[in-house]
Amino acid sequence: MTNQDISRVKELLDHKKKIVIVPHKGPDGDAMGSTLALKILLEGQGHYVHLIAPNAYPDFLKWMPYQEEVLIYEKEAKKCNDFIAEADVIFTLDFNHLSRAGEMYKPLQEAKAAFIMIDHHQQPDDYAEVTYSDVTMCSTCQMVYHFIENIGLAHKITPQIATCLYTGIMTDTGSFRYRSTTSQTHRVIADLIEKGADNTSIHENVFDTSSYGQLQLLGCALQNLKIVEGLRTAYITLTQEELDRHNFKKGDTEGFVNYGLSLEGIVFAAIFIENEADKIIKISLRSKGTFSVNDFARRYFEGGGHINAAGGKSDLSMQETIDKFISILPTYKTNLAL
Template identity: 65%
Template sequence: MNFEDIQTVKKLLSVPQKIVIVPHKNPDGDAIGSTLALWHFLNDMGQEATVISPNDYPKFLKWMPGNDRILNFEKENTQARDKIENATLIITLDFNHLGRIGQMQSFLEHSNATFIMIDHHQAPDDYAKVTYSDVHMSSTCEMVYNFIEFLGNTDKITAEIANCIYTGIMTDTGSFKFASTTSRTHRVVADLIDKGANNTAVHHNVYDTNSPGRLHLLGCALKNMVIINDHKTAYITLSQEELDNHQFQKGDTEGFVNYGLTLEGIIFAAIFIENKEEGIIKISLRSVGDFSVNDFARKHFDGGGHDNASGGKSELSLAETTQKFESLLKTYKELRAS
């Protein structure tokens, strides 16, 4: 954030505001962690803040402090719409265009509130009065820490805030193994632990609370893995029937796509998950090195994200989608084995 933006935010928060904080649809650890951290911070300042999620999110994130105060737009629609209608300030976190919030989009587009955006994805829209966008950041949660620091309030970071921020950084960095993890990231994490973040408990709550169905589904996913050594690629498919047979719950496939990258010589991994209710194939893409899955997703699968982690969708069948995917691989020279 530049000096002018910091002063604008300080002026906005110097008076009482009715604040709505919004993550993207199907929020992950970084989205929920950043929104709850900011919610705690703003309410502790004396502001009236509410987090409204476009829809539900995984059970392994519902232990987080403040989770019970989040409004689900799909399930608590009347209350959520009232909060949006009366908001004077709307802060969007971990996304940068309003198409990422599903049914909430039109309500935010018609809002007269002032907008602040905090996000680390590429190509941000210009809907916000203050846009804090940095694609080099490990996570939106690290940016929320910076945001609090810009305001001169890191001494106001409580254990609750620290645990929320730690969760988002941990999940979005793959437990600190992705290239976006910098020395600054580790210094932020060290300060969070000093301020009360319980790293052992966070790891346990996120990664060690699996259901038997999820582990059996992982076995199914790995059995379905297709390895294309000639294009340094591995992909997984999961049909709706396979999800149903393993009592699929939201969040159960989180992280599955990364298993492809654990194979020697593989630099591009994908997972294709059938969603009959929405009539789409949900796609997650991961890479290592210089191959940009952000560009790949934007060009071919109506998606985007980061250079090494992106998502998309397809309205073709599962078989047609994977056929399209395999045919595209042949056009990328950097995926051909040397």
């Protein structure tokens, strides 16, 4: 953050304000961890804060501090619209285009509040009065930690705030194994543990609460795993019928795409998940090294993200989507060929 940004944030928060905090649609651990942490901090400073998620988030995050106070826009749109319209300040966290807020796009676009963006994805939009964007950061939660430092409130990080920030950093770094995890990240994590984050219980709450159906679905996904010979690419498919057969719930496929990337010699992995309700194929992409799945997703599948982790969608059928995906790969043979 620049000194000008820090001064403006302090000015915006210098007395009690009506504040709305928003994560992206389909919020993950980083989105919920960062927004919950900021909510707890700002309420502790006397502000009136509402955290509004565009839609529901996975069950494995529903143990987090203050999560029961999260408003779900899809369920309470009118109430949420009133809070958005009345807000003095709106924070958007872990996304950088208002379209990523789903059905909240229009009310956010029409809001009169001052916007503050905190995000680590590439190519941010310019809707915010204060934009704190850093694509080198491993997570928005780490950015919120530094944001809190920059506005002089590091001493206000409670065990609950530390827990939320730790959760987001842990999930967005693949338990600290991704390239974006730096020595600075580990120093932040150490401080969060010192401030009360229980790393063992956080890990257990996120990763050791799988349902029987979820593990059966993982088995199905692994059975569907395919390798594109000669192009160091692996992909997984899951149809709506397969999801239904294993009692799929939001979040059940979290991390499945990484199993393709764990294969020896594979540098590009994808998972294609059918969503009959929205009539799309949801796509998650992962890579190793310098192969940019962000560019790949933006160019071919209406998506984006980071260099090594991105997402997108397809309006084609599952088979047509796979055919399109495979047909594109030879274009990248310099990066992918053995």
